[in-house]
Amino acid sequence: xxxxxxxxxxxLSALMALAQHPSPxxxxxxxxxxxxxxxxxxxxxxxRRNAPSEPHRLSALVRFAPSAxxxxxxxRYGFLVERTVGDISIVTVAVDSxxxxxxxxxxxxxxxxxxxRKMLDVVPSQIGSDKAAEGQxxxxxxxxxxxxxxxxxxxxxxxxxxxxxxxxxxxIVFAGDYLSQPNRLLTDPQEILAARYSPDPYEYHGTHxxxxxxxxxxxxxxxxxxxxxxxxxxxxxxxxINLTGDNPIINAADPTSADAMKAxxxxxxxxxKAGKPCVINFSAGISQxxxxxxxxxxxxxTTLASKPGHAVVVASGNQGWYRYLAHxxxxxxxxxxxxxxxxxxxxxxxxxxxxxxxxxxxxxxDYTDAAYTTSHGKTSFSVAELTAADGGTLSRVIGQxxxxxxxxxxxxxxxxxxxxxxxxxxxxxxxxxxRMVVSVEGEGEAxxxxxxxxAPLEDVASRDGHQITVDGYSVAWPASMDAVITVGNIGWRxxxxxxxxxxxxxxxxxxxxxxxxxxRSSSVGxxxxxxxxxxVCAPGVNVISALSNGLGNGLGYETQTSxxxxxQYEYMGFIDEEGSDxxxxxxxxxxxxxxxxxxxxxxxxMQADPTLTTSRIRDVIAHSSRQPDSDLQYPNSQYGHGEIxxxxxxxxLLGVNAIAEVSRDQPRDxxxxxxxxxxxxxxxxxxxxxxxxxxGRVVARATATSTISLAHLxxxxxxxxxxTADSNTxxxxxxxx
Numbered sequence: 220x221x222x223x224x225x226x227x228x229x230x231l232s233a234l235m236a237l238a239q240h241p242s243p244x245x246x247x248x249x250x251x252x253x254x255x256x257x258x259x260x261x262x263x264x265x266x267r268r269n270a271p272s273e274p275h276r277l278s279a280l281v282r283f284a285p286s287a288x289x290x291x292x293x294x295r296y297g298f299l300v301e302r303t304v305g306d307i308s309i310v311t312v313a314v315d316s317x318x319x320x321x322x323x324x325x326x327x328x329x330x331x332x333x334x335x336r337k338m339l340d341v342v343p344s345q346i347g348s349d350k351a352a353e354g355q356x357x358x359x360x361x362x363x364x365x366x367x368x369x370x371x372x373x374x375x376x377x378x379x380x381x382x383x384x385x386x387x388x389x390x391i392v393f394a395g396d397y398l399s400q401p402n403r404l405l406t407d408p409q410e411i412l413a414a415r416y417s418p419d420p421y422e423y424h425g426t427h428x429x430x431x432x433x434x435x436x437x438x439x440x441x442x443x444x445x446x447x448x449x450x451x452x453x454x455x456x457x458x459x460i461n462l463t464g465d466n467p468i469i470n471a472a473d474p475t476s477a478d479a480m481k482a483x484x485x486x487x488x489x490x491x492k493a494g495k496p497c498v499i500n501f502s503a504g505i506s507q508x509x510x511x512x513x514x515x516x517x518x519x520x521t522t523l524a525s526k527p528g529h530a531v532v533v534a535s536g537n538q539g540w541y542r543y544l545a546h547x548x549x550x551x552x553x554x555x556x557x558x559x560x561x562x563x564x565x566x567x568x569x570x571x572x573x574x575x576x577x578x579x580x581x582x583x584x585d586y587t588d589a590a591y592t593t594s595h596g597k598t599s600f601s602v603a604e605l606t607a608a609d610g611g612t613l614s615r616v617i618g619q620x621x622x623x624x625x626x627x628x629x630x631x632x633x634x635x636x637x638x639x640x641x642x643x644x645x646x647x648x649x650x651x652x653x654r655m656v657v658s659v660e661g662e663g664e665a666x667x668x669x670x671x672x673x674a675p676l677e678d679v680a681s682r683d684g685h686q687i688t689v690d691g692y693s694v695a696w697p698a699s700m701d702a703v704i705t706v707g708n709i710g711w712r713x714x715x716x717x718x719x720x721x722x723x724x725x726x727x728x729x730x731x732x733x734x735x736x737x738x739r740s741s742s743v744g745x746x747x748x749x750x751x752x753x754x755v756c757a758p759g760v761n762v763i764s765a766l767s768n769g770l771g772n773g774l775g776y777e778t779q780t781s782x783x784x785x786x787q788y789e790y791m792g793f794i795d796e797e798g799s800d801x802x803x804x805x806x807x808x809x810x811x812x813x814x815x816x817x818x819x820x821x822x823x824x825m826q827a828d829p830t831l832t833t834s835r836i837r838d839v840i841a842h843s844s845r846q847p848d849s850d851l852q853y854p855n856s857q858y859g860h861g862e863i864x865x866x867x868x869x870x871x872l873l874g875v876n877a878i879a880e881v882s883r884d885q886p887r888d889x890x891x892x893x894x895x896x897x898x899x900x901x902x903x904x905x906x907x908x909x910x911x912x913x914x915g916r917v918v919a920r921a922t923a924t925s926t927i928s929l930a931h932l933x934x935x936x937x938x939x940x941x942x943t944a945d946s947n948t949x950x951x952x953x954x955x956x
Contacts, residue, residue: 246321248330248512249631249641250475251279253612255317275314278477279331280515282307287325296320301402302484304522307515309477309484330515331475333505334461360936360955361869363433363450363822365829367392369486369499370429370815371458371479374422376767377411381434381448382455390435393456393489397478404485417459420769424462427805428502429455430765432815433822437804446763446804449819449865452826456489458482462503479503480519483531487523496528496825500818501703502811504536504695506671507747509575510631510639513696521702527830531703532818534810535753536695536742541675542688544747547665553684555583555658556667556676557591560649570626570644570655571670575637576602580661584626584642586617587654591679595622595653605630605640624649637664649674656682668747671695691856693742694752704821704836705752706814708741708759709847709862710734729760729808736847737857741810744856754859755840756847757820759813766805820865827872827936842876843867869953875938878915886941886950893954896930903941903948911938932956 247255254277278301283289285306293300296319298312312320320326375394376382382390394411396403398418405411417425433455434448460482461474483499490497524531547554558570574582585597596618605613605628614627624645631639642657656679659665669676671693679685698705710729729738737743738760744752824839825831837860844861846853854860867883870876876883892899900908903925910919910929913936921927929937933956940951 245632246326246328247317248332249510249629250333250512251317251329251331253629254331255314276311277314277331278309278311278475278481279317279329280307280477280480280519281310281320281326281330282328282515284325284327292320292323292325296323302481304484304519307519309481328515330513331477332513332516334474334476334478360953361823361826362452363819363826364452365495366450366453366822366825367456367486367490367493367495367497368433368450368453368818368822369456369458369482369490369497370425370432371460371482371486371499371501372425372428372503373417373419373460373462374767374769375417375425375429375457375459376415376765376769377417377457378415379426379430379765379768380437381430381446381765383435385435390433390453391455391457392493393486395456395458395482395485397458397460397482402481406489416767416769417457419459419461420767422462423767423769423805424502424811425457425459426767427762427764427807428500428811428815429457430804431762431812432500432819434765448764449816450822453819453822454493454495456486456497458486476505476513476516480516483520483523487526487529490528496829496831498530498532498818498821498825500532500815501697502534502809502814504534504698506571506673507668507692507694507696507699508639509573509634509666509668509747510641511634512631517697517700517702520697520700524702524833527832528825530821530825530831530833530836531697532814532821533698533700533703533705534695534814535698535705535707536671536693537708537740537809537811538671538675538693538695539737539741539743540739541693542677542690543669543671543675544692545667545676545688547659547667547684547687549662549664551684551687553658553660554665554667554687555656555679555682555685556688557587557679557685558655558657558669558674559677560651560653560674569673570624570642570649571673572642572655572657572676573631573668573670574640574642574657574659575634575666575668576640576659577637577661577663577665578602578606580659580663580665582628582640582642583656583658583660584615584617585656585658586622586624587656589652589654591654591656591681595619598626600628600640602638602640606633606638622653637666656685658682658685668692671742691743691745692747694744694746695742698742699744699746699750699752701750702833704817704833704840705754705859706810706817706863707743707753707756707858708738708808708810708813709756710736710738710760711758732848735862738808740808741813741857751854751856751859753856754837754854755817755844755863756858756861757813757816757863759810759816760808761806762808762812763804763806764812817863820863820868823865824868824872827869839868839872843871866953870938870951873913873936873953875911875913875951875953878911878938880909881911881938881940882949882951884950885952886948888945888947889941889950891939891952891954893956896932896956897926897928898939898954899926900939900941901925903943905943906948907942909940909942911940913938929954929956 296316298310300308302309389408394405433450433453435451436447438445460478545556581601583599586595598615612629617624629641676688731739841860846861889900889902905923907922908927
């Protein structure tokens, strides 16, 4: 996927119109300003060819004045109101109507920022031996029943067996298609199954993510190995959005993040209508920014996630390898950093940086070789000339011949401590042998922030004042928000070479301090405004989960051989209802895989307490997470509170941790079965089994046995303690009668 970057050769008529009205210009988010310019240029070219063209439309978030007659405005400017939360509306609007709409005094703010990208690491991963990591065994009493888990993502397979119950019925209660125009929203199970896939069959990301969070138990035919998601009893709500920016099925050429907001609104609404709590997983994101370009989005997500029984879980990102922030001190004459281009970023080697600078400063862009010794050309921009453009853009050509590049500077906004300027390169992919040096001269502080979707910063030893990059600050948006639970990636190595397993073992590529520690690619905090993120971590290396059968059926790839070359999958021998082989499982690595493990865990907790709030979820995380690195204090901006533990979290939430005789961990080598009113602890041998009510009373006990009858107990939740002479068969679990 390539992040959507809009470039303009000059400030064309639409932005000239905005320049005459400073107030309307300030109402538009930065990406939308550039999009208006691009669309105006395309329309002018089309007009010169005398060929008709359809108005270009997009989804945007708009805040209108409280007294505004929105219906009358819609009639006047030709937009369609699709969703409304408080005073924020999501509308579909023609791009050439945005300037006049912004000029209307009843319009307060319009945002249309780039769509997020999937938080899937690009490192090839090996088939794992188990999908769930240590410390994340499912408690016997909880499967997420009565909870809705929303998956807002791409590449969703509605027919996958991991999304069906034991009777073969679909567990999907809602499938929203935000890729097609108009959106298609399905709630009837037969219609959902008939649709089969979201309309992006070349994708697989969302199916894999959903399998981790909510996958039902499936068994591999050739070795009887079973795989299961964290909350296999939860209802599933899908929202299919564009995470690539170049989906050929979409009519609109410029997807915006407003589509994800529509999915959030609809999924929470479906859960509310059913009277069930809901957690939404969003394994996607985009770079943070120093500009306030997502005001309405942040407010909307905060509003949705603030309701009891609502939560949003987001992947932190996979940019932990590098540095993205450089800070020039106020007393330094000059400060800067090199911008690196590298193939590790599968989303393109482009130039994109944001600066917060002072009005008297000058910014220089120097295009060089990798050693920073040969300049191919440079250009400078004064902050004064950028601010004078009043939201417009200034473009300059750097270098000649094969080194010819266009760099565009866009003034975003003036803040209390400086002006924010965005620099982007043209759409040509930069060679890994090249670099850009960004320098700021003049008194006062300055910050340089590289777009984490593009390429990182590095110190330049040969230039004075260019060794100012700092660690951290790689966490993405919306993972950087207070309102969401942000998840990093723990690296556990589970490798099995089976008869049908394919791919290379790249586990070591993600291992930093070793197994059970933070994966090297996992994005870390703090946020740009200094807050600790992520909140928690979960396993995300070599995770086996569902593979969309859209790929296996050739909808996205011409041949199965092509699929083998593109993905690492595990053939399950499953035959679907049409009689074709179902290549059911796929292994992947990234915070995209860690986040749904947390979303599924939150669903288990919501089953225990449907009124859970985001702050209460954080409290449970803080009191129950495993702290992997003893050299650190917690919380911190690498792990947050540590690695999530579903079982310990339930014990804390239900008050079981207050019962001194009950262990905080489940026994490693014991598996519990509840047959009617008889509980069996397989593998415990001659154990002492004690059953406690949640208020700490002993309600049943048996010795020298692995079974106990609970027929005399009323329905409810109980804690079971198993004691043996072996630490591997000693521990506790929860049961529900």
